[in-house]
Structure formats: C-alpha cells, structure tokens
Amino acid sequence: MPPLATLRAFEAVARLGSLSRAAAELNVTKSAVSHQLRALEADLGVSLLLRGGTVRRAQTTEAGAALLVSVQQALTLLDSACRHARAGASGKRRVHLNVSANPSLAALWLAPRIGRFAEMHPDIDVQLFLHASQDPAWKAQDLDLAFLHKQALGPRFAEAGDIPLFTETVVPVCSPALIPPHERDDPLALARHRWLEEKHIDSPETDWRTWRLRLGLPESAGRDPLVFSGLSTVVAAAAAGVGIALGRAPLIDEELARGRLVALTPALRMPGSWGYVMRLHANRPMDASLPKLVEFLAEEGQGRRAPVG
Template identity: 35%
Template sequence: MQIPRRLLPPIHALHAFEAAARTGSISNAARELDLTQSAVSRQIKALEDQLGLELFVRDKQTIRLTLAGQSYARDIREALRRVSTASLNIRANPSGGSLTLGILPTFGTRWLAQRLPRFALHCPGIHLNLFSRMTPFDFNLDSIDAAIHFGKPEWPDATFTPLFGESVLPVGAPELVTRYSFKSPEDIRQAPLLILLSRPDAWERWLARQGERDDDIRGMMFDHFEMVIRAARSGLGLALMPTFLIEEELTAGQLVPAFAQAQPSPEKYYLVSPAERGHYAPLVAFRDWLVAEAAVVS
C-alpha cells in the first residue's frame, strides 16, 4: 500500500525534532544541526502542524516531550537509524545485494566465520553485515534481514529454514576428568559444573535423558559459550558442550569427554527471516549456500 505523501514529513523536520527530543533543548539541537534556534523551532512547529498535535510542552525557555512526542521520538529515532544504515550499506556496496544477518556469537566465530570466504567466492556481489547477540532478535526493532536461531521454530510471522541439530557432550580438562573418574551420569554432581545462561536447564535435561534424577543442580553461570569453553579448558569445571563447537579442543586433547556417548539435543539451528523478506535475492542466495554448508554437518 502506497503511503500518502501528506503523511510523510520532510526529513529535515524529523532531524530537528529528533535532536530536540534527544537533547531536551532547542538550542542544543540547533548547535548539533548547525542551524539557528528559530530555524529548528520553525521546523518542529511545521511538523506539529502537519501531524495535528503537539510534540513538546513549552514552558518559557524549556521544552519537554508530550506523551505523544515520547512515542513519536522513539519511532522516528529508529526510522532515521534505518535510513542511515541503508545509506551506509549502499555506499559500501553500490551494486546492491546487501544482507544483514543476526548470529549467535560462538556459532558465528567457531562455525560460520571460517566458511564465509567460500560464500564470498560463491556470491561476490553480496555484501554481508553480521551482528551477534545471545538473546533473540526482534525483526520489528532490529534492522536485520535474517537471524541464526537455536531452539524450536517458534517465532511470529517468520520463515524457518532448518540447518542442523547438535549433540552435546560433558567435557572437561584432562586433569579434572581424571581426578573425578566418572563412572555414571549421577557422578557429575561431584564435580564443579559450568552453566550457560541461555541454557540454564541443560544439565537437568541431560540427566533426565540418562534416566537419572534431575534436581538440585548448581554451578557457575556464564553468558557466553566461548567463556564456558575457556573455563572448562582451564580446569574450572565440567561443561556440557555441542560437539561441533569444540572439535579443535577435542582433537588437541585440551578437552576430554567425561562420558564417551554424545547426547542429541531435541532443538535445531535455523535460519529465520521475516515472512515478507522470503524472496529477497541476497537472502535466497545466502540461504541456499548455508543449507548446502549445513548438510555437511548433518
């Protein structure tokens, strides 16, 4: 649906409003924008006239946002940020083909990053932007085209492309595993346990799948897989790790299994994208390439 032009304020008026809202001052906004105070005031007044409501309460020489102004400022700030990001992307890649991807940090550094040179050769015209975060991205708030997600395909108004599952293995430094000489899954309670904040019940679930009681699990908390791996390597405790993320440590003997059999996780890794981006050409190319790469793991 085409938006009526009368509902689209001039960009300079939006910049004036956003600067005044952020700084809380017409004079500060004027200095930031290299305009006169009267010019900023006129632009904001014209914006209010176009919208048919007041965005600021004016009291002598001070201003403060109305309730409507507070809500509008948040939305306009995000809209201007998106315009800025789009402009930077097109300058970095004038031929188009920009793709912005949200990734899980350790998945990105330990699995995806080493494969990206192959994608660059496969699709040299596509410019990738990568942003990492442990918590889920919000497609309504974050300027991304797709995200790597681990868990279940439960994301509103999104398309899920399955990549691969994972198997988890209790591992620790050789000295620690030798010291505790684990005989049964229940024995892990004797050792210090390392727990990932985004998977707080991982040890309980692992014990339950072994047919053991799954209560009273305590351990040291970490917010990042990479920190858990380094802590386990240093002998700080036993970690429950996806095997594909610790291949180098296992091969080098820096980490060794407490039990030989890896346990499949019920969740999977997915490439998730907003439903309306499904036919975006750079996303389609990346999705096809990623699925082919993931098939090797599967």
C-alpha cells in the same frame, strides 16, 4: 575502553597459545605483546592469562575466558565493517547481506562458516549482527536473514517459511589437558573436577542434575556447578581448563575439531531440546546472492555430526 591494540594482543595470545605466535601474527615484538597484556590487565584490574607453574600454552583465567568471547565478537564486527568501507571506496559493485544470530551461535558456529563463505564468494559481504532475544531488529539492522533458537520438540519448531538448520546434541566436554585419554569414559573422573553449567531455560539436558543420574553418580558427587550465561562463555571457560561443561553440538564442533575441547562419555550424549532455524525477512525483495548463503549454511548444518563422537 582500553586501547584496541591491547585487546588485539590479548585475543591473539589466547587464540594462538603463545606470545611468540601472537607477535608474529601482529607483526610486533614479543616484548611489545607482553607490555600490551600487562597494560590491559592493569587497566581492567584482573588477571586474564595464567602464568608460571607448569603452564606451557597460554591459557585464560575465568575472567579472561569471559572477556575473550566478547573481544572476538567485536573484532569480527570491526573486520566486517572495515571490509564494507574498503569496498565502498573502491567503487566496485558488491552485494551486502545482513544476518543476525544470538551470541553463542554467532561466535561458535556461524562466524567461522561466514568466513569460509566469504572466501568462496569474494563479491558478497555478510554483516553479522547479534540479538539476545527471539525478536531480531529486522528494520533497525536492515536484516535479510535471522537465526532463531527454537524448541525442537515443540510443534512450532519451524514455522511457515522457516528453514530448519539443525537440532542439538548435548555431551560433556573439557580441555584435553584436564582429563587424560584413558579416563574420559569413566564417569567417576567427571566427579573429580568442577562442573560448568549454562543458564538455559527448558533444557534439562544442560543441567548437571540430569547428568548426575545419567552417569550413575551419587548425590554427593561433584560440587555445585559454576553457572554462566551463554554457551560461548561456558565453552571459553571449559577450553581454558576451568572445568567440565555440557556442550551443545554442533555449536561446539569447531572447538572439538581444533582440539581445544574433547568429548567425554560420548556414548551417553543426549538429544537436545532446542535447535535453530533460518528465517528470511518477510516481504523483502531478495537479492540473488541470498539463496547461495542459505544453501551453504543449510548444507553445513546437515553435515555436522562427526566431531561429536
């Protein structure tokens, strides 16, 4: 694996948009950050950032966008593990809660909110694990709470004991640099750019064939979409300017609020077929801090709609 310093430098530049800001955050020189980036690209054998031309803000390549998602998830887990270690060394009594979610929810929606919860409750540590299926590792990861992606239109969206978090809304999104503001309500403008698509089961609203009809575009409009696995990868590619994605709110709300993404034709957004529920570990003694986390996240899930429009 490449040195951790090179991965941290890449993440900081991609997130902050410049070598200078990344150097200031990492407390190193700008030339040191540049050297670490070149070393990482040489190690991996691929370009991670766009350079030259009219590029003013650091932007990731397609390969860089895909790598960035995993690097940010890994750094989040490392940060949480180090905070656990420090708390143990200090001898202070701290509460530890273990939660699990799929990579897209964890990276796009859950991680920022767990950060805000930690600021409000410094005595509660939340360890975030990832699961790729609907079967979290309850025992192996000693989980208190899991987030499950369920078909919202089905009769078993929330089973007995589940706590509904939110349902989804789908809207086309892209980097603000890709389409100027006066063209963002014009369906023909969407056809002039590459389409990005998430590989998603039983979800016609995340398929560009559905949106071609909804936008009134001819069959010949647009090229075959680039298909990615996982919404977090699709969002990273869209924010990097690779093309137009079909974003699922509220998972994309943070990116919209930061201005990394903008919504296109928001009046035509479609209700999603899926949503999320929170599920507590059955027959497990509940720490008194767990309801605080559940209540906080439930309120976050209910107050999410404004950024989409």
